[in-house]
Amino acid sequence: MKGFWDWLLGPEMPPHGHCYLWNPELVYLHVISDVVITVSYFTIPFALVYLVRKRDDLKFNSLFYMFALFIFACGATHLMNIYNVWHGAYWLSGGVKLITALASLGTAVLIWPIIPKALAIPSNSQLMALNQQLQSEVDERLRKQQEVERLSNDLSELVEQRTRELAEARLMRTLVEKTNSSLERSNEVLGQYARVTAYDMREPLRSVRVYAQTLSDKLGDSLDEEGRQCIKMILGANKRVENMVDGLRNYSECDKEGEVVDLDLDTLLQDVLNELGDEVRKTGVQIDHQPLGHTHGVREHYRQLMLQLIGNGIKFSAGHETPKVEIGPLPSSGAGVGFYVRDNGVGIAKQYHARILGLFERLNSDPELAGTGVGLAICKRIVDESGGRLDVVSDEGKGAEFRVTMPSP
Incomplete structure (x- = not known):
């Protein structure tokens, strides 16, 4: 038996102190360090075991026990280091290291499968955030419940209010329909009056023009300059009144609904230019036009738009040294x-x-330029009734551009 203990404790083997040359400072450095490490390593496992026993809710208890065993074994190796400074118990020290190695290996094998599971456990901040989110949802549910209760309490009043609004809306719609019907009848009567008035005025105006022209023809040579000027003024005034009557009649008829047909705008433009041929030749205005293409619309509406706008351009560019009127398409758009x-x-x-x-x-008081004041109003009424636009781009002394946009067919 004594031989076993001698073999285990190794009294015949040189202790580590020989390696330190028994230098007191070096010996105490290693011994004190190993003492502190040993005490610490022996304390930590008890703390881990105490924690596991107090917290039954902790997961991976086996890992805590393996760490406790591993750390305790590490402390034992340092304890053997202290003993081996004065005794050469290297077999015993090797056995303790073997136990430590097995504990270390077991801990290493156990820890890797547990790491993914441990990482999946929410952190404290995540749990707090989740708890806060749940509390917010609870508060939101309570708020919505209170809102539902409030809405439920107000539902009866809202239904009554809505019923009153619907009744008022029906009454208002009836009034609007009656008003629109009355306005339509009034517009129709005014239109008929304008047409009848225009028709009735044409005959007296024609008579004045014929008598004045006859008077000029018969007394032309015997009239002095003042007399001829008076007849000229009578004929001019008569012409302006006739134009105004025609314009008033056109204005009263421009809102009539016509048949929507496929329109060749270039052909229609040529017809309008033919109508204005005398004015074009008289003023010497240059007409430049680009292809306008096809569209769908009421032919008379487009004819009036072209006739009034081109006629307006001819009239107000006539005083220019090189009078010019241009007609072209606007860039296509969804409008x-x-x-x-x-x-x-x-x-x-x-x-x-x-x-x-x-x-x-x-705007112009010049008798040569002053029109009837109806042409542009006709254009404006046509585009408004059609849901279109009439835009003016102009500045004084720099010509004028009128842009007509009609709804897409």
């Missing part, structure tokens, strides 16, 4: 199809752009 009429005439100051589109609005 509709359109064309422009541009002249190099006297132009329109910006503050009058909206006013010039009103009925009987005339």
Whole structure:
């Protein structure tokens, strides 16, 4: 038996102190360090075991026990290091290291499968955030419940209010329908009155023109300059009144619904230019036009738009050294199809752009240029009734451009 203990404790083997040359400072350095490590390593396992026993909810208890065993074994190896400073018990020290190695290996094998599971456990901050989210949802549910209760309490009042609103809306709709019907009848009566008035006025105006022309023909040579000038003024005034009567009749009829047909705008433009042929030749205006293409619409509406705008351009560019009127298509867009009429005439100051589109609005007092004040109003009424746009781009002395945009067919 004594031989076993001698073999285990190794009294015949040289202790580690020989390696330190029994230098006191070096010996105590290693011994004190190993003592502190040993005490620490022996304390930690008890703390881990105490924690596991107090917290039954902790997961991976086996891992805690393996760490406790591994750390305790590490402490035992340092304890053997202290003993081996004075005794050469290397077999015993090797046995302790073997136990430590097995404990270390077991801990290493056990820890790797547990790591993914441990990482999947929510952190404290995540749990707090989740708890806060749950609390917010609870508060939101309570708020919604209170809102539902409030809405439920107010439902009866809302139903009654809505019932009153519907009744008022039906009454208002009835009033609007009656008003619209009355306005339609009034517009129809006014239109008929304008047409009848225009028709009745044409005969007396024609008679005045014929008598004045006859008087000029019969007394032309015997009339002095003042007399001839008076007859000229009578004929001019008569012509303006006739034009105004025609314009009033056209204005009263421009809102009539016509048949929507496929329109060749280039053919229609040529027809309009033929109608204006005398004015074109008289003024010497240059007409430039680009292809306008096809569209769907009421032919008379487009004819009136072209006739009034081109006629307007011819009239107000006539005083220019090289009078010119251009007609072309507007860039296609989702807003509709359109064309422009541009002249190099006297132009329109910006503050009058909206006013010039009103009925009987005339800005120029020159008898040679003053129109009836109806043409642009006709254009404005046509585009408004059709849901389109009439825009003015002009400045005084720089010509004018009128842009017509009609809804896409």
